[in-house]
Amino acid sequence: MKQVVENKCFGGRQLRFTHSSEVLDCDMHFSVYLPPRAETAPVPVLYWLSGLTCTDENFVAKAGAQQFAAREGVALVAPDTSPRGADVPDDPAGAYDFGLGAGFYVNATEPPWNRHYRMYDYVVDELPALLARALPLDNGRAGICGHSMGGHGALIIALKNPDRYRSVSAFAPICSPLNCPWGEKALGGYLGTDRRQWEANDTTALVRAATERLPILVDQGEADEFLAEQLRTELLVAASAEAQYPMEIRRQPGYDHSYFFIASFIGDHLRFHGQYLNK
Template sequence: MELLSASKAFGGSQRVYRHDSAACACPMSFAIYLPHQAEEGPVPVLWYLSGLTCTHQNVMDKGEYRAAAAANGIAIICPDTSPRGEGVPDEPENWQFGSGAGFYLDATQEPYAKNYRMESYIRDELPELAAKNFPLDMGRQGIFGHSMGGHGAITLALKNPGRYRSVSAFAPITQPSTAGWSRPAFEKYLGPDEAAWRAYDSTLLIADGHRVRELLVDQGSADGFLEEGLRPQLLEVACAAAGIPLQLALREGYDHSYNFVSTFMAQHIAWHAERLFA
């Protein structure tokens, strides 16, 4: 790994690294915040998955997570949202596909299958790398994210029972197989057979029998994507049918921005901490 930056914050260390990824067949960058408690021994780890157009940098600059992470003694890892760079297929004019829009899935269609393997990267490669290089208690992992990252967090938790002790989301895309801003990406990454899309759709995974112990979701009522893209009511129906406890909070007047995310970030981290230390 190549250390790109390091800075002290709330007694801990905020760092950014770059490494050659076998899963994505290109260099990948990620951010990690190590609280001061990591100097004494392994600490729990919380994965934060960002949304469309983002890198690890957005939540670093706007997410306001370090004080809460330090107070609770939790490391936070923020991966990038897609492969990038020369030779990686992209559509620069399309913010809903390609660079910054990996949707945390493993593409099966050419020319994307070689690089767009974000599920494998987040599930397998990056945790293995992190476990080897940082004082992390990999038996105590949680996952959360925003928008496309909320979708990724929920689907990863549903498909990997026992891996994550806790999962939450800010304004997740709850049914990407039918949402206008994700359907075209799914078809390009996964092909026209919509049966293959079910593996990356939270509501359909739940319908197919996948489960998490409980779920925390915050959603802004003034979010411009609420009705057509996010539709938390679909997740609410799916969880109710499956008996999954869902704590869904509609936050009056909040939009889709990091002003919303940062407002409730500390609450989410404290909620995860209760479960990670239980």
């Protein structure tokens, strides 16, 4: 783990690191914001998972989250969205919705993807263990959040690991990869053609099967160009009602899929997580 960038920000430190990942079998970058409170004691941590085509740097540069993280005394951790490197395979057609920048936060089982594309294990196990050894973070007080593909990742990871996270939120998540073109391409490529194997990576299926309840906040822009075909928010609304799983799903008039949308409501999400992470 090698630090490659440091900037002072709202009294804290915005950092970027590189390390060699055993899980992904490649070198990876990730970004961390440490609030001022981390100078004197370990702080709770919020993991942010970004969407298609992003790296670890999009969120830290565009969302404006650091000011709210400083107020809440919460660290922000932003991993990359896929394995990287010359040996890592990409979509054969060079499309943006599969391969590099599109790991979908699952563990691939199909070759050649299964050698590197194990973003689920990276986010849930390898990265938190690495950070716990190196930085003043309290992983016993962790939340997870994300956008689009990353919103899908945050929701499935939290739902599958309710003992690891105190809270989860999402901006414009892909709510049901089983029922949208992005999800069908990604899960079919990474996990194979048996759709029964996809259900463990579909938020609506996990909500229906959940036996524990986590605090969940979802924001969705009503002017989002991907809402009808790819995001399928109505399926999450239906699944939560069917399973009697309480969650706050807010429809925001006029907002699209961009980081302008995220920046507009990121303060709400940091306050939402802060009330659970600072207990």
